[in-house]
Amino acid sequence: MPQVRRDLDANKLAASPQAAQETKMKKLLVVLLLLTLVLVVVAVAKDTAVNGWVVDAKCGAKMASAAGAACAKKCIAAGEKVAFVPDGTQDVLIVDNPDSLKSHAGEHVSVMGKTNMDKKTIHVDSVKIMAEGGEMKH
Numbered sequence: 001m002p003q004v005r006r007d008l009d010a011n012k013l014a015a016s017p018q019a020a021q022e023t024k025m026k027k028l029l030v031v032l033l034l035l036t037l038v039l040v041v042v043a044v045a046k047d048t049a050v051n052g053w054v055v056d057a058k059c060g061a062k063m064a065s066a067a068g069a070a071c072a073k074k075c076i077a078a079g080e081k082v083a084f085v086p087d088g089t090q091d092v093l094i095v096d097n098p099d100s101l102k103s104h105a106g107e108h109v110s111v112m113g114k115t116n117m118d119k120k121t122i123h124v125d126s127v128k129i130m131a132e133g134g135e136m137k138h
Contacts, residue, residue, distance in 0.1 A: 001108075007039055007092060047114055047125060048114070050088040050115065051109070051110045053065065053087075053107070054083075057082070058080045059075060060092040061091070069105070073106050076105040082095075082098035083101055091123065091130065092120065095122055095123075095124060101124055104119060109127050110127070111126065111128075112125045112126045
């Protein structure tokens, strides 16, 4: 029996450096995954400036122009959700703080805020009205 015991102890010692290396690699993998998650959250949560049209959720992108201003004002006043269509897209983002844009219904604006493309929402921190040529009004 003592011989068997020594063989088992020798196998444990031989496997020990490999097991220690595997443990280190697992810990490194967990740290890298956590770091990646933190970077993704920081990137998603960053405020961005976006130009686009304040519309109602019902009519959406088809009314994202000066011609749709009256429709957007009417629908929002009737209780339809406030939405935002970024320039150059057909995306309709529901404004999760509608009072920030309600008074700008039908207007071309530049907003500073956080977008969540998975949920198709935007949280507006600030808003500036755009001139007809696409520049800011002073």
